[in-house]
Amino acid sequence: MRWTLKPKPEPSKVEELKKALQVDDIVATLLLQRGIDTYDAAKTFFRPSFKELHDPYLMKDMDKAVARIEKAIDQGENIMVYGDYDVDGTTSVALMSSYLKTRTDAIATYIPDRYDEGYGISYKGIDFADDNDISLIIALDCGIKAIDKVAYAKEKGVDFIICDHHRPGAEIPDAVAVLDPKRDDCDYPFKELCGCGVGFKLITALASNQGQTVEDLTEYLDLVATAIGADIVPIVDENRALAYMGLNIINTNPRPGMKAIIAEVKKDILTITDVVFIIAPRINAAGRMKHGNHAVTLLTETDFNLAAKYAVEIDNFNTDRRETDKRITEEALVQIEENNEQEGFTTVVYDESWHKGVIGIVASRLIETYYRPTLVFTKSGDKLAASARSVSGFDVYNALEACSEHIEQFGGHKYAAGLTLDPKNYDAFKAKFESVVKETIDPKLLTPELKVDLEIELGQINDKLMRILKQFAPFGPGNMSPTFMSQNLKDTGWGKCVGEDDKHIRLTVTQSFNDKIVCIGFGLGDKIDIIKSKRPFSAAYAIDENHWNGNVSLQLKLKDIKE
CATH class of the missing domain: 2.40.50.460 (OB fold (Dihydrolipoamide Acetyltransferase, E2P))
Structure with missing residues (x-):
């Protein structure tokens, strides 16, 4: 080092x-x-206190989002809360659906299947909404690049509100409202909210219409703090206040689902580190090993005895996840050595049998051995899917953007991203990615700092x-x-x-x-x-x-x- x-x-x-x-x-x-x-x-x-939280109406399109949801509630429309299958996505869905159910019974939740539908908004999810007379979808922690999907929904008469925190592309989806502080045209003063944080700003704005203040929404902060810790967003400004107050809820009055997870791990006082390494992996394990719906069910359950039963199931998923990622990491290390690829500027490995749910964890594990920007690929339907992880100081998202001619779709952050590509483009992509990183990375970043x-x-x-x-x-x-x-x-x-x-x-x-x-x-x-x-x-x-x-x-x- x-x-x-x-x-x-x-x-x-x-x-x-x-x-x-x-x-x-x-x-x-x-x-x-x-x-x-x-x-x-x-x-x-x-x-830290509520005084550090910014006015949610400073976020572009917040007024449009609130107006559309209020209209849906007033007219008895069916609303679907849609989210990604990781911790940020499932906590976001749990938060939004729990709040909306205090206002209307016409709420459904939807988490895409990691293996059947992949990341983000899916055509299958939109068809489900259309088939069930759902006229409004609120998408959380995804959707900022779903141009075609939002257009498809519009043709079917299904409106979208997007709450995302990922970087937008050149075009913004034609949704009723797109809440994303990273939009170039958004003047919201804090750009680093997680998806659940954006969702919390939306329910804060909705609650203010009912004469409530943010202090009336403290019961949701255990979810927000968990997402902040799991998504590795900067714990400064608003995130620090939300994480601080959310940890207090986790340690004093958590929702039954959270309480059940904590009971499984038998720890009295949890820090943000405990949230990242104890709570988050269990919530994540549902979407990795089975289905993200299990996490939402646990986090929205109001009966502790039922929540305790679900927590045991999720703990079992997490045990399976640990065994699987350990085995795949060992196989990937052998592959790197057998192919004599230790000396490059990147680590890119592939096996069609590897479990798609753990390749992101495996990428992080490989960085512990070979400190390089890393991609782990597996087969996903007729495509290849990968999770990318980076080293401190290097923007892997920008590197993937430079390889976009070989990629079908990608998204993510500076240090973590996901992508899919056609199998025939794998070798060309691998060579291009190595070339881009070699040309753009400061060599000192390849030694841990x-x-x-x-x-x-x-x-x-x-x-x-x-x-x-x-x-x-x-x-x-x-x-x-x-x-x-x-x-x-x-x-x-x-x-x-x-x-x-x-x-x-x-x-x-x-x-x-x-x-x-x-x-x-x-x-x-x-x-x-x-x-x-x-x-x-x-x-x-x-x-x-x-x-x-x-x-x-x-x-x-x-x-x-x-x-």
């Missing part, structure tokens, strides 16, 4: 903020690095600092958990490898005679020689709490060590 030490703020600004907040150098520096330079900004950062906030001394680590650092949460893009470094560390003599296959290390380090602290380094077993050499080393780490037998002590969670 290459360590990059973030620039230090001007000393005068550090001193100014220290005095204003009555904090030490470390806290003032961390805040300034996050753009927080005044008492009021710090108050907002540490105590470890961003270090600040160098500190071990003696500066104490319980007070830990209490303040915990208030920096929720963490995520734009507000990552602080990473520190310290130099001239030595093992006290008890350092050893631990865990299966000696994958991890555990040691106690000292920097001077008075400073000793326990460290755990997951996945750093190969660094044991540095520890055993008795020579000084540097460590990059997060400050963490170790809970054991009712006792809580500080420890360092090592990210890397160097001589």
